[in-house]
């Protein structure tokens with residue numbers, strides 16, 4: 001379990017408590033500036049809260065050695081810019097840095113990540129010569145190559161075409177099915193409704209709702225938090241949001 005207890009981060013997060021569970025996909029939703037990226041950064045141990053604590057199972061996350069945190073938690077930031085002119089394969093291989101494993105183990109993890117992100121044809125291409133969506137897939141493959149127990153991804157679907165969005169959502173489901181914990185910042189409420197096990201809604205740095213998607217993403221909450229009047233169409237698992 002990855003647990004945040006009474007987190008305060010100046011201006012950005014106020015009294016945020018939540019627990020993420022392995023085997024689940026948790027969607028973190030909310031308007032621009034609500035604190036989603038800040039929360040993900042705190043959960044990953046990359047941002048130190050002013051007060052409050054993050055626990056990873058029985059350990060205080062901040063007290064774990066950095067290399068152990070890097071093995072346990074894979075973090076995909078919102079920005080997909082890459083400064084280095086390296087090939088996709090080299091960038092994916094950097095995901096193995098926290099591990100001092102055998103070459104064979106590294107190779108297997110790298111190849112699995114490349115296949116999962118559909119990058120076989122792009123593996124030798126410099127990432128600086130890729131489209132935004134292609135680069136986003138390489139960066140996520142780097143996270144997957146690290147075989148983390150937790151994947152925390154900030155808007156991982158934002159630059160992807162529909163087919164790669166669906167493939168990636170299936171990939172996240174497979175990770176959760178294998179017992180990993182997955183937390184995704186998502187702006188698309190239909191994706192959160194249909195693909196997450198749980199939705200956490202942030203509003204101005206506070207948790208506005210937390211629970212199963214159908215119970216959380218009600219028409220009333222969407223109007224309250226996003227100021228948009230909308231209603232859901234379709235059946236559970238295949239919902240579409242109609243704006244009224």
Ligand SMILES: Nc1ncnc2c1ncn2[C@@H]1O[C@H](COP(=O)(O)OP(=O)(O)OP(=O)(O)O)[C@@H](O)[C@H]1O
Pocket residue numbers: 011012030031032033034035036037038039
């Ligand atoms: N480094 C920073 N120092 C101080 N305030 C910041 C910093 N980064 C972001 N903020 C502010 O904190 C609030 C939350 O920002 P955050 O990036 O977490 O929101 P978000 O929900 O991820 O937004 P978006 O949907 O636009 O990506 C915003 O008001 C933002 O302006």
